[in-house]
Amino acid sequence: MKTFITDDFLLRSEPARRLYHGYAEGMPIFDYHCHLDPREIYENKQFSDLGEAWLAGDHYKWRVMRTCGVPEECVTGSASFREKYDHFAGIMPSLVGNPLYHWSHLELLRFFGVEELLDSASAPAIWEQANRVLQSPEGTARALITSSRVKALCTTDDPADDLQYHKLLAEDKGFSTKVLPTFRPDKVLHVENAEYPVYLQKLGASAGVYIRTLDDVKAALKQRLDHFVSCGCRLSDQSFGAPDFTVWDEEAAQEAMNKALAGEKPLDYEVAAYQSLLMDFLGGEYAARGFTMQLHLGALRNLNTKRFQALGADIGCDSIGDGIPAASLAALLDRLAVRDALPKSILYTLNASDNEKLIAAAGCFHDGATAGKVQFGSAWWFNDHLDGMEKQLRDLANIGVLSRFVGMLTDSRSFLSYPRHEYFRRILCRVIGGWVEDGQAPADYELLGRLVQDICFNNVAEFIGIEG
DSSP, X not given: OBOSOOTTTTOOSHHHHHHIIIIITTOOEEEOSOOOOHHHHHTTOBXXXXXXXXXXXXXXXXXXXXXXXXXXXXXXXXXXXXXXXHHHHHHGGGGTTSHHHHHHHHHHHHHHOOOBOOSTTTHHHHHHHHHHHHTSGGGBHHHHHHHTTEEEEEOOBOXXXXXXXXXXXXXXXXXXSEEEOEEOOHHHHOTTSTTHHHHHHHHHHHHTOOOOSHHHHHHHHHHHHHHHHHTTOOEEEEEESSOOOOOOOHHHHHHHHHHHHTTOOOOHHHHHHHHHHHHHHHHHHHHHHTOEEEEEEOEEOOXXXXXXXXXXXXXXXXXXXXXXXXXXXXXXXXXXHHTTOOOXXXXXXXXXXXXXHHHHHHHTTOOSSSTTOEEEOOOOGGGOSHHHHHHHHHHHHHHSOGGGXXXXXXXXXXXXXXXXXXXXXXXXXXXXXXXXXXXSSOOOHHHHHHHHHIIIIIHHIIIIXXXX
């Protein structure tokens, strides 16, 4: 059967179609948060086949495969990529209603020209058709990025990383897409994790600092921030579940470190003190360097202990937390703002019931100097679907200012994920076009077209700052 992905996919009104085809469709991409490997970009990785390109690191797919009864051997185990692909193709008809059904068929169509629906019957022919592209010059990592019109992308990088491949890419005149690092200090922020003591040694070695105190941590992070700046970094990213940023007790913060280094578990109060003071420090350092600070909030990590012990993190066993303590987040933002040290920020929530809470909080910290200084981020992870994106857009329009929104990102480990930007843009035009059709917005396509193009690319390019 032929694909349902037509030129007007998701565009259910004439205004939506006009906005998408006339304004959104041709815009470039700034993928300001992703998990692509910069080494694979620099080395211009050539994938062995569609199974590797699709299934080597995608926990979205792993999760639904397990749900549909695929054995772990054929999800993350030692089965061949062809076997894993066959299982994924076999469950595809069961995924109707899940965003993976849309994304997968968009990827097949855009990158490989596949116009058939994926299932067990069509899987062999689609395998061959996709592999012909992947094994050609058009199927390399760089070619996939270039064909998607990606002007810039930001990877996710640990403070101890040497950023070797970012430096090499910056010197490579044969590849025009900017590949910028993002400072992700989660391993040093989460003092409660068992891996913290070993990580401190790694961080200290990278910075040339022997770490035993919170001041040592700050000195090491400051040195690494300077290194990241020298490699083009303009963003940071931090992930917390339900953080408490209301404890400013330096003795308790140091005690958290002392206990962690001794192999003991710090108290919740001590963890809160450590994270509050370290985020206060980092926020000021980000502001001084012109960084954008991203806060991903509300995830419950590694719920399945048995699977975590067997496979590690980021394998499809995370979930949605109960909610973000608004007063806690506000305390951090306020402490930074009081001393004029609040950086440009983007707030994301995994719990959609927190949308209004974060949008309202963000609106309290705009300073009149930077448009949209504290942003409510795009629909994230479990909200990254049609309903979630529509809700995010409508909530932001209702409580904030949609026209200043910095738009979509992939948050992906896959070079085939760029059609998610198309997916978002179609939904954006669907929402705004619906307002026109309902008489809630004027049929002024110069006005609305500019709004659409700003959200697609212009706002984030200005907000984060890219040249050319």
